[in-house]
Amino acid sequence: YQSSKEDLELPLFDLKAIVFATDNFSFKNILGEGGFGCVYKGVLKDGQEIAVKRLSSSSKQGIDEFTNEVKHIAKVQHRNLVRLLGCCIQADEKMLIYEYLPNKSLDFFIFDQTQSMSLDWSTRYQIINGIARGLLYLHQDSRQRIIHRDLKAANVLLDYEMNPKISDFGLARSFGEKETTANTKKVVGTYGYMSPEYALDGLYSIKSDVFSFGVLVLEIVSGKRNRGFIHPDHHHNLLGHAWRLFCDGNSTELVADTLKQACNPSEVLRSIQVGLLCVQRSLEDRPT
Ligand code: ACK
Numbered sequence: 001y002q003s004s005k006e007d008l009e010l011p012l013f014d015l016k017a018i019v020f021a022t023d024n025f026s027f028k029n030i031l032g033e034g035g036f037g038c039v040y041k042g043v044l045k046d047g048q049e050i051a052v053k054r055l056s057s058s059s060k061q062g063i064d065e066f067t068n069e070v071k072h073i074a075k076v077q078h079r080n081l082v083r084l085l086g087c088c089i090q091a092d093e094k095m096l097i098y099e100y101l102p103n104k105s106l107d108f109f110i111f112d113q114t115q116s117m118s119l120d121w122s123t124r125y126q127i128i129n130g131i132a133r134g135l136l137y138l139h140q141d142s143r144q145r146i147i148h149r150d151l152k153a154a155n156v157l158l159d160y161e162m163n164p165k166i167s168d169f170g171l172a173r174s175f176g177e178k179e180t181t182a183n184t185k186k187v188v189g190t191y192g193y194m195s196p197e198y199a200l201d202g203l204y205s206i207k208s209d210v211f212s213f214g215v216l217v218l219e220i221v222s223g224k225r226n227r228g229f230i231h232p233d234h235h236h237n238l239l240g241h242a243w244r245l246f247c248d249g250n251s252t253e254l255v256a257d258t259l260k261q262a263c264n265p266s267e268v269l270r271s272i273q274v275g276l277l278c279v280q281r282s283l284e285d286r287p288t
Contacts, residue, residue, distance in 0.1 A: 010070070010087055011086035012086060012087065013085075013086050013088040013097050014088070015088055015091060018088050018095060021044050021045075022041070023042075025038075025040055026040075029041045034170075035069075036056070036065040036069075037054045037057065038054055039054075051100045051101070052088075052097055053069075053095060053096040053097075053098065054094075055093075055094040055095065068171070069172075070084075070087060073096075075144075076138065076146070079163065080131065080134030080137070080164060081134050081166050081167075082101065082157055082165040082166065082167035084097070085098060101157040101158060102159070102160060105153065105158070106153040106154075106156040106158060106164060107152075110153055110220055110223055111153070111225055123162050126164075130163050130164040130165075131151075131156060131164050131213065134164070134165070135148070135213055139209065143176070144174050145179075146169075146172055146173075147174070147206060147209055149171045149173060149209070150168060150171045150190060151193060151216060152193045152212065153216060153219060153225075156216070171188050181205040182203070183201075183203055187202050192226040193215045198211075211279055213278050214279035215275070216275075217271055217275030218272065218275040221272055221275065
């Protein structure tokens with residue numbers, strides 16, 4: 001499923017082919033708004049479906065995110081990461097061409113009432129597993145670890161078979177061999193998923209991604225969106241409450257009971273354990 005991060009080349013697409021594929025960026029082909037511009041659905045002449053991420057702002061932040069996304073995504077290839085097919089940089093246009101994923105994002109599946117009912121436990125488990133594999137691939141290369149920095153339900157897309165693909169690398173950062181933690185004054189990302197040391201002190205590391213993964217697992221299991229970042233002292237949100245119970249030494253059965261999604265209690269328990277352990281480990285090993 002994977003190849004070396006070194007030896008990938010990035011094919012260039014012709015602007016005319018993309019204009020044709022997206023029906024001149026027609027309004028009806030808009031899939032949604034991404035970090036730095038609109039995402040369009042397109043169909044190439046040979047029938048291949050694509051998603052075109054088009055840089056729409058000329059702001060420094062937009063251009064930085066575009067450049068950053070190419071830099072990171074061009075080097076990776078894994079079945080649980082969205083696949084970049086190439087780019088189109090011509091005239092004033094800057095676009096990234098991705099494989100098209102028909103099942104929307106995980107955000108839609110978890111939080112949309114009618115959809116979340118159809119997410120059975122084996123699918124939830126498959127999704128959690130796939131995200132973990134994608135993240136591990138990003139983190140494991142000792143020469144160049146990639147920290148995603150914005151792992152969340154909206155940035156996980158689903159293919160025809162409901163395999164998850166991590167997307168949106170606009171905020172990613174890479175670490176060299178010796179680096180384990182970095183500090184930034186500009187905290188970017190999404191509050192509900194941010195580890196405390198990153199949200200409060202701007203410190204990020206592989207562990208901050210793992211923390212976000214833990215939150216994501218808890219959301220997949222509970223079907224409830226975490227609002228506000230998880231802190232051991234926060235009682236007011238559901239996940240914070242579950243976390244509190246865990247810290248207080250309560251059994252995971254009690255936590256599961258709080259989350260009350262018991263279609264299949266053993267799957268619930270296993271997933272919750274994984275989620276809470278991720279959150280707990282990242283908190284225990286907070287970089288100082
Ligand atoms: O949840 P969605 O339907 O899935 O809305 C967002 C929107 O574009 C902004 O990111 C969708 N999107 C992004 N990349 C792709 C892709 N490769 N295939 C299908 N939809 C995509 C995403």
